[in-house]
Amino acid sequence: MKLYGFGGTRSQRALWGLKEVDADFEYISVNLLEGEHKRPEFLKINPAGKVPVLIDGDRVIPESAAIVLYLVDKYPEKALLPADLGERAQAYRWMLFAVTELEQPLWRITRHTMLYPPDKRLPADIALAREDFVAMAAILDKHLDKRTFIVGERLTVADCVTVYLIDWANEFHLIDGFPRLQAYLERLYARPEAPQRIAEARKAA
Template identity: 55%
Template sequence: MIILYGTPPTRAVRVIWLLNELGLAYECRSVDLMQGEARRAPFIDLNPAARVPVLVDGDVVLTESSAIPLYLAEKHPEAGLIPASLADRAQMYRWLFFLATEIEQPLWRIVRHGELYPPERRLPADIALAREECLEMLDVLERHLAGREVIAGDRLSVADFNAAYTLDWAEETGLLGQTPRLRAYLDGMYARPTAPPTIAEAVAAITAGPGR
């Protein structure tokens, strides 16, 4: 049985989506980050970086929400989520790195300095800078999707599932207002029957509490 540590609305969503898409059975184990569970045994033994998600698949223990979907897709090539041609694979990797470094990093800065860090460590000026940088990179992706339905190649790949979560994060941060292609792409991805909850849906479920 595959075990996934981490639940929505964290970046475990990327892994949940791939697991759903591949039709794999798995157990999802919640890690309460706010209560410090990620920094205590037994979780810290799985990931010394104290971050979710973590995938345990037999003897394989894997961290990083960009790496885990690639592992799952490579283990199940019949799904075709890794492009067959070298050129298309190169483009998939290109956009995976772009999402992680150019879009996700400024989103993290917004979260950290807006609510995550204690007030004395927050840098409000960095929020404005991060928003500006993120908008610029979102525009790059917006232009890339002109005339395209997927991120790389001519069919869905791991890059699309990672992109959908990252764009949902940007949407929740109020940064997709001037990117109609990205919004349409995001709507299309979350309309898939395998789609996990959006960030907003996951937060609403947590707020409602059990049994609601």
Template identity: 65%
Template structure:
């Protein structure tokens, strides 16, 4: 297997899953800052020009949530997905919650702070996106009370996706009012096979 990645991005979710599974893979860095994601050879792999990408034989898979689900299903003996339909549906529910309710406002903040040209940025949308995130973080915080993991009594791929998303929010200083979510994030990143945190990933680019 090959993982096309760039350290601070959602590639972290896939790397984390692979490390928890103990699966050998070849890591291929695609430097977004240098524009390597727009090179013709990479666009042949993913025409969207985005990361991560997993190549497993003839299968080329994009979208981090789809990739972690594929990996969990490929190695069912590792137990990163529940076998009961209801529990598996709950994993899907929280994966989608992370990707839509939490990640989208984080993307809005990033776009208007860093990614859009300065004349396209809307400072007011940063505050609105922060409010949207916190409203949904409150829902997650209530769910996580008295829980170690997002679903059930053992780790699943929902935890890797959620922990990365919360680490992203913490980088944006949006978790200060959510000690339950901060503690959960710290627990997850303390796992022996956890991926680097976003701050560590950025630091590695400067090393």
């Protein structure tokens, strides 16, 4: 397998899944700062021009959450999804909660602070996005009371997808008032399978 990615991006989420299943893969850096994601050879792999992308034989899988779910099916013995149907449903629930309720406000903040040209940045939307994130983060923080992982007694896809977002939010100081989220972040990144934190991965890119 080959993973096309760039340090500090959602590629870290795909890396987490690959490390958790102990997969044999090659990492290929696509330097976003130098525009390598816009080159014709990469656009043939992913017309959206985004990372990460996992290639496994003739299968081309973009989207970090989709990559993690693909690894669930490829390595069922690693049990990244619970066997119990009820717990599996909860893993899906929290994974989708992460990509819809937590990730979207973080993207809005990122776009309006560093991605958009200065004349297109909207400070008011940054403020609204911060409010949106904090409201949803409070729900997850409460859920994590007396829990090590989001679902069940071991790491699942819900954690692989979510913990990267908590680190992203930490970059904006959005979890300062959520001790359970802070503890969850430190606990999961202490795992030997964990990839680099966002700040470290950016420096190394």
